[in-house]
Amino acid sequence: MGEQSGYSVVGKAIPLKDATEKVTGRLEYGGDIRVLDMAHGKILRSPHAHARITRIDTRRAESLDGVLGIVTHSDAPAWQWANCWHNHGGRILDDTVRFVGDEVAAVAAESLEIAEQALGLIDVEYESLEPVFDPIEALAPDAPQVRAEGNARPPTEIVWGDIDEGAAMADVVVESSMSFDSQAYAPIGRNACTAQWQGDRVTVWTSTQTPSEMRDATARGLGIPISNVRLISQPCGSSFGLWWIGSLQLITTLLARKAGRAVRIGLTQEECFGAVKRRHLEQSTGRLGVTRDGSVTFIDLEHVHDNGGYGLKPDVGFLTVDLWGSGPHGRFIDRGVSTNLVTAGCMRGVGDVTLGAFVERLLDMAAAEIDMDPLEFRLKNHIRAGGPLRTMEGEELDHLDQSTLPDGWPELGKLAGEALQDCLVRGAEAFGWAGKWAGWGKPSAVAGPKRRAVGVATGVHSCGTEDEYPVSALVRVHSDGGATLYVSMGRQGQGSETTQAQIAAEALGVSVDRIRVEAGDTDACPPSHGSIASNTSYRTGFATWDAAMDARRQILDTATLQLGSAAPDDLDMRDGVAFSPRDSTVSLPLEQIMATYRPESMTPPVIVGRTTTPMPPSLMHARYFAAHFVEVEVDVDTGEIRLLDYLATQDSGTVLNPKVLENQVIGGAILGAGFALTERLAFEPGTGRVLNPGFLDYKVMRAPDFPLDPGVLFGNYHDPVGPFGAKSAGEAPTTAPIPAISQAVFNAIGVWLDIPMTPERVLVALGKI
Amino acid sequence: MTIGVNLRVNGVDQVVEIAPHDTLGQVLNGRLDLNGVRISCEEGECGACTVLVDGEPVDSCMMLAVQAGERDILTIEGLGTPDNLHPIQQAFVDEHAFQCGFCTPGFVLSAKALLEATPHPDAAEIAAGLSGHICRCGTYPNIIRAVQLAAQELEQEAGDG
Numbered sequence: 028m029g030e031q032s033g034y035s036v037v038g039k040a041i042p043l044k045d046a047t048e049k050v051t052g053r054l055e056y057g058g059d060i061r062v063l064d065m066a067h068g069k070i071l072r073s074p075h076a077h078a079r080i081t082r083i084d085t086r087r088a089e090s091l092d093g094v095l096g097i098v099t100h101s102d103a104p105a106w107q108w109a110n111c112w113h114n115h116g117g118r119i120l121d122d123t124v125r126f127v128g129d130e131v132a133a134v135a136a137e138s139l140e141i142a143e144q145a146l147g148l149i150d151v152e153y154e155s156l157e158p159v160f161d162p163i164e165a166l167a168p169d170a171p172q173v174r175a176e177g178n179a180r181p182p183t184e185i186v187w188g189d190i191d192e193g194a195a196m197a198d199v200v201v202e203s204s205m206s207f208d209s210q211a212y213a214p215i216g217r218n219a220c221t222a223q224w225q226g227d228r229v230t231v232w233t234s235t236q237t238p239s240e241m242r243d244a245t246a247r248g249l250g251i252p253i254s255n256v257r258l259i260s261q262p263c264g265s266s267f268g269l270w271w272i273g274s275l276q277l278i279t280t281l282l283a284r285k286a287g288r289a290v291r292i293g294l295t296q297e298e299c300f301g302a303v304k305r306r307h308l309e310q311s312t313g314r315l316g317v318t319r320d321g322s323v324t325f326i327d328l329e330h331v332h333d334n335g336g337y338g339l340k341p342d343v344g345f346l347t348v349d350l351w352g353s354g355p356h357g358r359f360i361d362r363g364v365s366t367n368l369v370t371a372g373c374m375r376g377v378g379d380v381t382l383g384a385f386v387e388r389l390l391d392m393a394a395a396e397i398d399m400d401p402l403e404f405r406l407k408n409h410i411r412a413g414g415p416l417r418t419m420e421g422e423e424l425d426h427l428d429q430s431t432l433p434d435g436w437p438e439l440g441k442l443a444g445e446a447l448q449d450c451l452v453r454g455a456e457a458f459g460w461a462g463k464w465a466g467w468g469k470p471s472a473v474a475g476p477k478r479r480a481v482g483v484a485t486g487v488h489s490c491g492t493e494d495e496y497p498v499s500a501l502v503r504v505h506s507d508g509g510a511t512l513y514v515s516m517g518r519q520g521q522g523s524e525t526t527q528a529q530i531a532a533e534a535l536g537v538s539v540d541r542i543r544v545e546a547g548d549t550d551a552c553p554p555s556h557g558s559i560a561s562n563t564s565y566r567t568g569f570a571t572w573d574a575a576m577d578a579r580r581q582i583l584d585t586a587t588l589q590l591g592s593a594a595p596d597d598l599d600m601r602d603g604v605a606f607s608p609r610d611s612t613v614s615l616p617l618e619q620i621m622a623t624y625r626p627e628s629m630t631p632p633v634i635v636g637r638t639t640t641p642m643p644p645s646l647m648h649a650r651y652f653a654a655h656f657v658e659v660e661v662d663v664d665t666g667e668i669r670l671l672d673y674l675a676t677q678d679s680g681t682v683l684n685p686k687v688l689e690n691q692v693i694g695g696a697i698l699g700a701g702f703a704l705t706e707r708l709a710f711e712p713g714t715g716r717v718l719n720p721g722f723l724d725y726k727v728m729r730a731p732d733f734p735l736d737p738g739v740l741f742g743n744y745h746d747p748v749g750p751f752g753a754k755s756a757g758e759a760p761t762t763a764p765i766p767a768i769s770q771a772v773f774n775a776i777g778v779w780l781d782i783p784m785t786p787e788r789v790l791v792a793l794g795k796i
Numbered sequence: 797m798t799i800g801v802n803l804r805v806n807g808v809d810q811v812v813e814i815a816p817h818d819t820l821g822q823v824l825n826g827r828l829d830l831n832g833v834r835i836s837c838e839e840g841e842c843g844a845c846t847v848l849v850d851g852e853p854v855d856s857c858m859m860l861a862v863q864a865g866e867r868d869i870l871t872i873e874g875l876g877t878p879d880n881l882h883p884i885q886q887a888f889v890d891e892h893a894f895q896c897g898f899c900t901p902g903f904v905l906s907a908k909a910l911l912e913a914t915p916h917p918d919a920a921e922i923a924a925g926l927s928g929h930i931c932r933c934g935t936y937p938n939i940i941r942a943v944q945l946a947a948q949e950l951e952q953e954a955g956d957g
Binding site for chain 2: 729
C-alpha cells in the first residue's frame with residue numbers, strides 16, 4: 028500500500044463519528060426537527076398527467092377553522108428554479124401540471140388533520156391536455172409538448188474517427204438494443220422541511236445533499252438576500268441523489284411566509300417514491316466491431332432517456348465511452364426527452380448504470396462471437412492511464428490551461444491513472460474465475476431446472492466535476508486544541524463527516540477525536556459543491572485538506588513566535604504537539620499554543636484555516652473504477668435468478684477508511700443488483716401514475732437476497748491530486764452489477780434480457796410464457 | 797374522542813390520551829418524542845419502526861397503540877445509552893453495520909429478539925431473522941457480522957455473569 032502505511036489517521040477503519048447517535052436512535056434527521064408553535068403543511072397534488080389549471084378557488088378551504096394559509100401558483104414567483112445538472116427546471120408552483128402527483132397548492136394548518144381536510148376544500152378546475160408517456164413517442168414532432176421548451180433536448184453527440192472505417196476493419200460486427208425500466212430511489216426514511224421566518228430572515232431545516240445550492244435557491248425564489256437565509260441541513264436516510272434542492276423546501280418556505288407561522292411539511296412514503304424524482308427510463312441501440320484477435324474497431328451507440336415532467340438533462344453522462352473509447356472510431360448520441368411522468372434525475376451511477384450495462388453487453392456479444400473469455404477481452408480493451416477521454420475533447424478543454432495547475436498534476440484530457448487492470452487480475456484470482464468460467468452460453472453446473480454460471484463486468488465514474496459551486500472549507504482551531512471543520516456536505520450515509528475528519532486530522536496532525544465536523548449549517552460553512560457526482564472524497568476532500576494545511580501553517584507560525592528560535596519550516600505537528608524533528612527539546616502542545624496570548628496585543632491566537640488553492644472546475648481525468656464478479660443460479664421453471672457468490676473490486680485511490688469504503692462498494696453493488704433483478708417503477712397506462720410507490724410493491728434487496736459474505740478488494744493506486752491520494756467511491760460500484768449479472772444469466776440460460784431481469788422476463792425469453 | 801391508555805415504555809408506566817386509531821408508532825414517535833422509533837413506510841414493510849412488545853419484534857406502524865396497553869414496550873432509547881451501549885449496539889458500531897443509520901434501531905431490536913431465541917445463529921439464520929428489515933444503503937454483510945460479534949459478546953457476558 029506504499030505511502031498509506033505512513034499515515035496515522037488516513038486508512039484507519041475508525042467508527043463513524045455519529046455512530047453512537049445512530050445506534051441509540053438519537054441522530055436527528057430532517058424529519059425529526061420540531062420548532063415551537065409550528066404549523067403543519069400538506070401539499071395538494073395533481074390527479075391529472077397533463078392539464079392547465081383554469082381556476083383555483085381556496086375560499087372554502089381558508090374558511091375552515093385552523094387553516095392558517097394556502098399557497099398556489101399565483102403566490103409563486105415567475106422565477107424558475109433550476110437544479111444542478113438539469114435535474115429540474117420549473118416554477119415553484121405552476122399553472123400547468125405535468126404528471127400525476129405534481130404540486131398544485133399547499134395548506135398550512137394547526138394540525139395535519141385540518142391541513143388534509145382543507146386540501147379537499149380547494150376547488151380546482153383543470154383543462155385537460157393530451158399527455159405523453161413513452162419517450163420515443165414523445166420525440167415525434169406531433170407529440171403533445173410537455174414543456175414550453177419542447178420535449179426534445181438538443182442531442183448530445185460525441186464522435187471520433189470514422190464509423191465506416193471502423194466497420195470495414197472489423198471481422199465481426201454485433202448489433203443489439205436494450206431497455207431499462209425506471210429505478211426508484213426508494214428511500215428509507217422520509218424527508219421533511221421546517222421553515223421559520225423572523226422578519227425577513229428565514230431558517231430552514233431539511234435534509235439535502237447540497238446545502239449551499241438549497242440556500243441560494245431559497246433566497247432567489249423568495250426574493251431575499253442570501254444572508255437572510257439560514258439553511259440547516261440534517262442527515263437523511265438513503266438518498267442516492269434524491270434530496271438535492273426540491274419543491275418541498277421552496278413550497279414550505281413560501282407557505283410559512285404566507286401563513287405567518289413556522290411550518291413543517293413532511294412527505295409520505297408515497298410522495299417520496301412517486302412525486303419527487305426517479306431514475307430515467309432509458310433505451311439503447313448500438314453496434315460494435317471487433318477483429319478476430321479481440322480488438323475493438325468501432326462503437327456506435329444511440330441512447331434515449333426520458334426526463335419526466337421537470338428534468339431537462341440533455342445527456343446522462345458518457346463516462347463509459349471513455350472506459351471503452353480507446354478504440355479508433357466511435358459515435359455516441361444521447362437524447363433527453365420530456366414525458367408526463369414524475370421527474371427523472373441523477374440517481375447514483377447516473378448514465379453509467381445504463382449506458383455502461385449496454386456497452387458491456389455489446390462487448391460481451393462481440394467477445395462471444397469470437398469466443399474470447401470476457402475477462403481477457405476486458406483486459407485487452409479497457410482504457411489505460413494516459414488514454415484519451417472522449418468526453419473531454421473539444422470545447423470542455425478550451426477554458427482549462429494546464430500551466431495554471433499545481434506542479435505534478437496530471438495532463439488534462441487524459442486519464443490520470445487507473446488500477447482497473449489490477450482490479451480485474453486480482454479479482455479474478457480471488458474469485459477463482461479460471462475454474463468457474465465454462466464458456467459463452469455454457470452453464471458451469473446444471474441440477475434439475477437450475478443453471479449456474481459466472482459473469483464479470485466493469486464500471487467507472489468521474490469524481491472530478493463540479494457544476495457551479497467551487498469547493499471550500501474552513502478549519503477553526505479552538506483554545507483547547509480541538510478543531511471544527513466547516514464544510515458543506517450531505518450526510519446521507521456515505522460516511523463523509525468521518526472521512527473528511529480523517530483528512531483534516533491527518534493534515535493538521537491532531538487526533539481525529541479532536542475534529543468536529545459541521546456540514547449542514549450555511550451560516551457557518553462556506554459555500555461549496557455539496558455531495559453529488561461523487562465529489563466528496565476527491566474534490567471536497569481536497570478543499571478540506573487545503574484548509575487544514577492552512578490552519579497547520581498558522582499554528583506552526585504561532586508556535587515559532589512562542590518558541591523564539593525555530594522557524595515554521597523546522598517544525599512538524601503530530602498528535603496535537605508541535606515539535607522539531609531535529610531537536611527533541613523543542614515541542615509545544617497545541618492547547619498551549621492556543622492558550623498563549625500574543626504579547627503584542629494580549630489577545631489569544633485566532634486560527635482559521637481556509638481553502639486557498641483553487642481546484643479547477645473540470646477535472647474529468649479523475650475516474651475511479653470497479654470490477655465485479657458474480658455467480659448466479661437461474662431456475663428455468665420459475666424464472667428466479669439467485670446470486671450465489673459476489674466479489675467487488677474497487678479502485679478509489681488511497682483508502683481513507685476501509686470500512687466506509689467497503690460499505691460504499693457493497694452497498695453500491697446491492698443497489699445495482701436490485702435494479703438488475705427486481706427494482707422497477709410501474710406506471711399506470713393512460714395516466715402515468717406510479718402504481719408501486721412503497722416498499723410493499725416495490726421490491727428491494729433484503730439480507731437473504733445478496734450473498735451473505737461478499738468479497739471486497741481495493742486497487743492500489745495513489746491519485747496525484749486527491750487528498751492523500753484518495754478518489755471517491757459511491758457510484759462506480761453501482762454500475763458493474765448489471766452487466767456482470769446479465770452476462771452470467773446469458774451464460775446460464777443463453778438469453779440477453781432487458782433490465783430488470785424479472786422472473787417474468789426470464790420465462791418470456793425462454794418461451795415458457 | 798380520546799382514551800387513556802397505560803403504556804409501559806422502557807420500564808416506565810405512563811397514561812397517554814390517544815385516539816383509538818393512533819398506531820403505536822405514531823404515539824411513541826409523535827407523542828412521546830421517541831425519535832429512535834423511525835417512521836418510514838407505515839405499511840409494515842421496512843421494519844424501521846420496530847419495537848419489542850413483551851420481547852417480540854413488532855412493526856409499531858402496524859399495531860394500534862391501544863393494543864399495547866399494559867404490555868412491556870422496549871424502544872432503542874431503553875436499550876443502551878451513549879455511555880453504556882448494549883453489546884449489540886457496540887457490535888454495530890465496531891462492524892460499521894450501518895451507513896445512513898435510519899434502519900439501525902429496528903435492526904438492533906430485532907437482533908436482540910433473534911439472539912434471545914437463537915443465541916448462536918449462523919449467517920443464514922441471521923439474514924432470515926432480519927429479513928423483515930430494509931437497509932436501503934445495502935449494509936447487510938456488516939449487519940450479519942455485527943450480530944455474530946454480538947452473539948459472542950453476549951455469550952461471554954453470560955459466562956462471566
